[in-house]
Amino acid sequence: MMSKKSGDRKSNFFEDVYEVVRLIPKGRITSYGAIAKFLGTAGSARMVGWAMNQSHGLDVPAHRVVNRNGLLTGKHHFEDPKRMEELLESEGVVVINDKVENYESVFWDPMIELGM
DNA sequence: TTTCTGACTCGAA
DNA sequence: CTTCGAGCCAGAA
Secondary structure, three states: OOOOOOOOOOOHHHHHHHHHHHHOOOOOEEEHHHHHHHHOOOOOHHHHHHHHHHOOOOOOOHHHEEOOOOEOHHHHHOOOHHHHHHHHHHOOOOEEOOEEOOHHHHEOOHHHHOOO
């Protein structure tokens, strides 16, 4: 029966995602899978993106989160698709054709950077 | 309660 | 090299 109460409170999962994204240094980016894995829920990369959707209005730099290919998949979910590119370029990230150049160079792994 | 979808990822053809 | 399919978790209808 009722088991888990839905809506009792925002799941910690979302907060954890926001926290990690917030820790992303300026000029760096990370992938959904990296965050999901850091949270211990590897495979729920899609969930991370879902959390990002709610991050609108929060202090979460969702523009620093891209897919594994370095492609700005979530750009369409921003107020303006161009906003994501501008933000990234504004931070020193080179974006070409909706894709992050030197993706591996600017990649920020929470598991490593946070010291796992 | 069940069912579906999703800003993903990886492996295989 | 590109393209396709299946897996995965969690929330919303």
